[in-house]
Amino acid sequence: MPKKLEENLNIGEVLHEWSIPEYEQHERNRAWYIIMGVIGVSLIVYSLLSANFLFSLILILFIIIIFLQSHQEPIIIPFRITDLGVIVNDRFYLYSELNEFYIIYNPGDELKMLYVETVGNFTPRLRVPLMDNDPNEIRITLRSFIDENLEKEEEPFSDMIARKWRIH
Numbered sequence: 086m087p088k089k090l091e092e093n094l095n096i097g098e099v100l101h102e103w104s105i106p107e108y109e110q111h112e113r114n115r116a117w118y119i120i121m122g123v124i125g126v127s128l129i130v131y132s133l134l135s136a137n138f139l140f141s142l143i144l145i146l147f148i149i150i151i152f153l154q155s156h157q158e159p160i161i162i163p164f165r166i167t168d169l170g171v172i173v174n175d176r177f178y179l180y181s182e183l184n185e186f187y188i189i190y191n192p193g194d195e196l197k198m199l200y201v202e203t204v205g206n207f208t209p210r211l212r213v214p215l216m217d218n219d220p221n222e223i224r225i226t227l228r229s230f231i232d233e234n235l236e237k238e239e240e241p242f243s244d245m246i247a248r249k250w251r252i253h
Contacts, residue, residue, distance in 0.1 A: 087176040087208070096177060097169030100226050105214050106159040111251035113155060121151075151252065164213055166226055171201065173211060178203070180230045187237040190220045196248075198240060199223060201231075212244065 088094060125148055132140040162174040170179040184202040191197075197220060201211040215223060224233065239245070246252075 087173075087178045087182065090172065090175040090177050094177060095169065096165075096172060097167040099165050099167050101166040101218065101223060103164055103216050103218055104161045105164050105216065107162055108154060108159050109214075109248070110154075110159055113251055117251060166223070168230075171211070173213070178211070182208070183231050185232045185234045186227050187234040188215070188220045188224055189238070189240045190215075196240065198244075200237070200241070202234070210241075 090096070125144060129141050129144050132138070132144065163172070164174075165172040170177055171183065172178075178201075182204050184204050186199065186201045189196055189198045189200065197215040199211075199213040199215055199220075201213070203210065227233065240248075
C-alpha cells in the first residue's frame with residue numbers, strides 16, 4: 086500500500102523528477118459530441134428497457150465526469166523516481182510494492198508512456214507520461230531497482246481505446 090507523503094518520511098535521493106497532468110485533455114469537435122451523445126442515449130435507452138437501472142446510473146455518472154473534465158484544466162502533479170521508490174503526487178510507492186515496469190514509445194502516435202505494475206491486486210497500474218524525458222535514461226534508472234517487462238510492446242487495450250476515442 087503506498088504511503089502518504091509526510092515531511093519526516095525518508096524518500097531517498099531524487100534521481101528523476103517531472104510534472105504530469107492528472108489526465109489528458111483532448112480537443113473534441115462537435116462531431117465527437119454528437120457521436121458520443123447518440124451512443125450514450127442509445128445505451129441509456131437500452132438499459133432502461135432491459136430494467137438495468139444500475140447500468141443507467143453508471144452511464145449517467147460517466148457522462149457527467151467526461152463533461153466536467155472537458156470544461157476544466159487538469160491538475161499538474163509531481164512525479165519523482167528516487168533510489169527508494171516512486172512518488173506520484175503525495176503517494177510514495179516503495180520498490181518492494183512495485184512488480185515491474187515497461188515503457189511504450191511510439192513517435193508516430195506521439196506516445197511516450199511509462200507503465201509500472203504494482204504488487205497488490207487492488208492497487209492500480211501506474212500510467213505516467215514521460216513528457217520530454219529520455220525513455221532510455223528512465224529505463225536504465227528503473228532497471229537497477231525493479232524488473233523490466235520486455236514482452237509488453239503495446240499499450241494496454243483499455244488505454245489505447247481511451248486515447249483513440251479521446252475519453253481520458
